Amino acid sequence: MAKKLMxxxxxxxxxxxxxxxxxxxxxxITPQNEIPEYMSARLPQVGGTFVQxxxxxxxxxxxxxxxxxxxxxxxxxSSPGISxxxxxxxxxxxxxxxxxxxxxxxxxxxxxxxxPSQSDYFQATKGGGHGDYRLLVLAPSTVxxxxxxxxxxxxxxxxxxxxxxxxxxxxxxxxxxxxxFKRGIKPEDLPxxxxxxxxxxxxxxxxxxxxxxxxxxxxxxxxxxxxxxxxMQKEVRHDTYNxxxxxxxxxxxxxxxxxxxxxxxxxxxxxxxxxGLFRPITLYPFPSEALIxxxxxxxxxxxxxxxxxxxxxxxxxxxxxxxxxxxxxxxxGMVMGAEELADxxxxxxxx
Amino acid sequence: MPKPIIEKDRCKGCELCISACPxxxxxxxxxxxxxxxxxxxxxxxxxxxxCRYCLIMCPDTAIQVENKGKTTARSVALTQKPFxxxxxxxxxxxxxxxxxxxxxxxxxxxxxxxxxVGCSVLAYEFFACDMQQASHGRAMAVATGIKRGRPDxxxxxxxxxxxxxxIGMAETVHAANRGEKIxxxxxxxxxxxxxxxxxxxxxxxxxxxxxxxxGRDVKLAGYPIRVVxxxxxLKTPAYxxxxxxxxxxxxxxxxxxxxKAFEYQLKGTCFSLVExxxxxxxxxxxxxxxxxxxxxDNMIPYYPIREFKIPEAEExxxxxx
Amino acid sequence: xxxxxxxxxxxxxxxxxxxxxxxxAGMKSGLEVTWMPSYGxxxxxxxxxxxxxxxxxxxxxPISQHPHGLxxxxxxxxxKFENSVRKDGVIIVNTSLINRMPHRTDITAVxxxxxxxxxxxxxxxxxxxxxxxxxxxxTGLLEMTSIREVLEETFAAKPKLIxxxxxxxxxxxxxxxxxxxxxxxx
Numbered sequence: 001m002a003k004k005l006m007x008x009x010x011x012x013x014x015x016x017x018x019x020x021x022x023x024x025x026x027x028x029i030t031p032q033n034e035i036p037e038y039m040s041a042r043l044p045q046v047g048g049t050f051v052q053x054x055x056x057x058x059x060x061x062x063x064x065x066x067x068x069x070x071x072x073x074x075x076x077x078s079s080p081g082i083s084x085x086x087x088x089x090x091x092x093x094x095x096x097x098x099x100x101x102x103x104x105x106x107x108x109x110x111x112x113x114x115x116p117s118q119s120d121y122f123q124a125t126k127g128g129g130h131g132d133y134r135l136l137v138l139a140p141s142t143v144x145x146x147x148x149x150x151x152x153x154x155x156x157x158x159x160x161x162x163x164x165x166x167x168x169x170x171x172x173x174x175x176x177x178x179x180x181f182k183r184g185i186k187p188e189d190l191p192x193x194x195x196x197x198x199x200x201x202x203x204x205x206x207x208x209x210x211x212x213x214x215x216x217x218x219x220x221x222x223x224x225x226x227x228x229x230x231x232m233q234k235e236v237r238h239d240t241y242n243x244x245x246x247x248x249x250x251x252x253x254x255x256x257x258x259x260x261x262x263x264x265x266x267x268x269x270x271x272x273x274x275x276g277l278f279r280p281i282t283l284y285p286f287p288s289e290a291l292i293x294x295x296x297x298x299x300x301x302x303x304x305x306x307x308x309x310x311x312x313x314x315x316x317x318x319x320x321x322x323x324x325x326x327x328x329x330x331x332x333g334m335v336m337g338a339e340e341l342a343d344x345x346x347x348x349x350x351x
Numbered sequence: 352m353p354k355p356i357i358e359k360d361r362c363k364g365c366e367l368c369i370s371a372c373p374x375x376x377x378x379x380x381x382x383x384x385x386x387x388x389x390x391x392x393x394x395x396x397x398x399x400x401x402c403r404y405c406l407i408m409c410p411d412t413a414i415q416v417e418n419k420g421k422t423t424a425r426s427v428a429l430t431q432k433p434f435x436x437x438x439x440x441x442x443x444x445x446x447x448x449x450x451x452x453x454x455x456x457x458x459x460x461x462x463x464x465x466x467x468v469g470c471s472v473l474a475y476e477f478f479a480c481d482m483q484q485a486s487h488g489r490a491m492a493v494a495t496g497i498k499r500g501r502p503d504x505x506x507x508x509x510x511x512x513x514x515x516x517x518i519g520m521a522e523t524v525h526a527a528n529r530g531e532k533i534x535x536x537x538x539x540x541x542x543x544x545x546x547x548x549x550x551x552x553x554x555x556x557x558x559x560x561x562x563x564x565x566g567r568d569v570k571l572a573g574y575p576i577r578v579v580x581x582x583x584x585l586k587t588p589a590y591x592x593x594x595x596x597x598x599x600x601x602x603x604x605x606x607x608x609x610x611k612a613f614e615y616q617l618k619g620t621c622f623s624l625v626e627x628x629x630x631x632x633x634x635x636x637x638x639x640x641x642x643x644x645x646x647x648d649n650m651i652p653y654y655p656i657r658e659f660k661i662p663e664a665e666e667x668x669x670x671x672x
Numbered sequence: 673x674x675x676x677x678x679x680x681x682x683x684x685x686x687x688x689x690x691x692x693x694x695x696x697a698g699m700k701s702g703l704e705v706t707w708m709p710s711y712g713x714x715x716x717x718x719x720x721x722x723x724x725x726x727x728x729x730x731x732x733x734p735i736s737q738h739p740h741g742l743x744x745x746x747x748x749x750x751x752k753f754e755n756s757v758r759k760d761g762v763i764i765v766n767t768s769l770i771n772r773m774p775h776r777t778d779i780t781a782v783x784x785x786x787x788x789x790x791x792x793x794x795x796x797x798x799x800x801x802x803x804x805x806x807x808x809x810x811t812g813l814l815e816m817t818s819i820r821e822v823l824e825e826t827f828a829a830k831p832k833l834i835x836x837x838x839x840x841x842x843x844x845x846x847x848x849x850x851x852x853x854x855x856x857x858x
């Protein structure tokens with residue numbers, strides 16, 4: 001397929017189609033409306049179904065039902081809507097259902113604003129809803145990567161029977177870039193899900209459930225989930241830029257901010273500054289070993305985020321004993337400029 | 352001689368005043384105002400009869416009328432801030448009617464309003480009374496908390512169709528069924544405006560929206576919800592009515608209903624709700640005048656304008672406390 | 673080659689569209705491209721803008737603090753963005769709706785009466801195309817053939833609009849070319 005110029009939201013929608021997903025449930029919220037809009041036009045063309053739910057609460061439970069019935073399905077929303085889905089996400093994690101969730105983050109808390117933000121990192125990576133569970137969290141930084149990760153997300157969800165979240169922000173969702181769909185999956189080629197509620201013909205009934213009243217049984221379930229999350233560690237992914245040699249400063253950033261960091265690095269290199277970028281692609285599991293290796297080649301580390309400091313806590317937990325970790329954040333929908341970030345790096349080098 | 356007084360920098364050039372004037376007193380200027388809009392100017396001063404239709408129709412409170420030495424004034428229950436709505440959006444008319452009811456009943460200093468999520472999310476900037484902003488769909492739950500905690504306050508919610516009839520339907524039904532002594536202003540414009548024109552629970556069959564690009568298919572999305580008719584089946588709610596703001600006569604009738612809804616609350620009568628049919632020129636893809644005509648021709652046949660439930664008719668009934 | 677361009681005007685003037693055409697033509701010319709619209713609350717009846725980045729290598733930030741090029745179709749946009757433009761940058765000023773030229777002397781300012789030129793060509797809507805043509809004339813950033821190609825693809829469903837948009841692009845291009853600085857920002 002030739003390259004097309006697409007908005008991030010549209011590319012995410014098309015990637016779901018390419019992943020063999022034929023079901024979408026969602027509710028309008030800015031800045032991700034182009035996803036449901038795209039799906040409402042595109043799904044009927046491929047024999048799929050689009051449902052505009054009456055709320056995010058309904059959407060996530062539609063997803064629970066569809067995934068429990070063995071269908072590939074996804075929903076998308078933005079921060080306040082994702083908060084509303086948290087109860088359902090916890091049930092989905094508890095019942096071990098494979099679903100894909102897209103959060104195109106905006107500023108919060110509360111109704112907040114509609115401009116790009118990365119302030120849902122804690123919510124995405126630490127659980128978000130109640131109970132001892134984790135999502136697999138993927139953070140694209142280009143439209144192409146959003147599309148690629150979206151397709152991977154469906155496979156990972158099926159493989160681990162776990163919810164997978166694509167964590168983007170308003171900039172990733174609204175920006176247009178060339179995108180190419182390299183991999184197409186036909187729904188009929190997807191593996192059979194023996195655990196799904198597809199009708200108990202010729203087998204004993206399947207039950208989709210997250211209730212375990214017997215504490216021994218629930219504890220066993222919790223440790224089984226834990227083991228699964230440990231297995232998910234092998235999915236860690238990251239990217240680096242300009243980290244071939246020892247650097248003065250290693251910037252750690254994900255998604256949109258990682259791109260801004262690239263531009264900042266390009267402006268610092270001609271000045272003789274050695275600055276590298278470490279970009280986690282999986283936020284959970286966090287690529288800690290690779291980060292430690294990269295940090296050891298850096299004099300100082302700067303974490304940059306569109307929040308008042310969330311991922312920085314994970315970075316510090318892994319490398320605070322090795323290197324000084326500084327933080328630079330913008331919040332509330334304010335996006336840092338490349339020059340602003342470069343200034344901060346220069347100050348750090350000087351100071 | 353009566354004459355309209357135009358505050359040109361409040362104007363968004365929707366031209367609804369021009370089409371509302373039965374005597375063709377107004378026409379569009381050749382110059383633009385500070386906001387970049389062409390505004391109305393008086394071209395036939397002698398023709399003005401002082402009917403106030405221009406004032407009544409203006410969604411931006413940009414017109415007052417001088418007649419027999421008296422000049423109308425903008426309601427003090429509105430702040431001075433210009434409305435954030437698109438040109439020709441009738442939210443502004445409904446804001447004015449609500450403010451006039453609050454002012455007219457003398458309760459401005461003991462009223463609390465609840466702003467929803469949707470186009471009117473910024474309502475807290477426009478009403479000059481205490482306001483709370485609620486999460487999407489939960490305005491009536493918030494109102495319940497206020498009214499139960501402070502029964503002496505006059506409490507109203509101002510909600511759109513997505514907020515009240517989609518995500519907030521559970522709160523709507525239960526607040527009505529508990530008979531919360533609140534006043535609900537339900538603005539139905541058959542679309543999600545703020546998010547850019549998605550299908551609403553009240554989008555008409557066949558009506559195009561960005562999430563039903565070939566028109567609402569009732570086989571997939573069901574028929575639009577008639578909220579007032581639905582609530583009428585509950586025994587508790589006291590005052591349920593539907594009005595419209597597509598022309599000056601309809602607006603004058605809407606004004607009476609909105610005032611009544613507040614009066615019932617002040618009398619201690621239970622739950623009152625006024626559904627107001629409203630326009631969305633931007634997302635309907637129409638001029639403001641076309642949108643008013645479209646409302647009249649398409650919405651009113653599906654959403655009939657009348658009182659569905661009035662307290663007097665059921666006086667002595669168990670639900671009236 | 674690395675170029676950041678900001679286009680700005682009232683909603684409805686078509687700045688997002690000319691941004692898309694520029695990005696699309698850049699992609700067809702083998703460049704890396706990004707297109708980023710403003711989507712804030714100013715969208716409703718206010719100003720809107722977009723940023724296009726064209727580069728021969730992977731693009732980092734899709735937003736621009738200091739663009740190389742600026743196309744402004746209304747006065748609030750000139751007021752907002754004039755000072756952000758890089759030294760030796762190019763500003764296309766729609767003089768039909770803007771009653772002043774930039775105060776800056778370290779940039780090339782190109783006055784283009786876009787609305788009048790479009791009207792002469794028979795369109796009351798294609799002032800944006802005139803401005804885009806002028807920008808390409810003044811900067812030589814992309815070949816006109818690539819813009820023409822994507823224009824035809826974009827308007828494939830409305831073939832009646834193609835010739836008038838071509839005409840507006842050409843007229844703008846001539847105005848821009850006449851003002852092309854000695855070393856156009858590349």
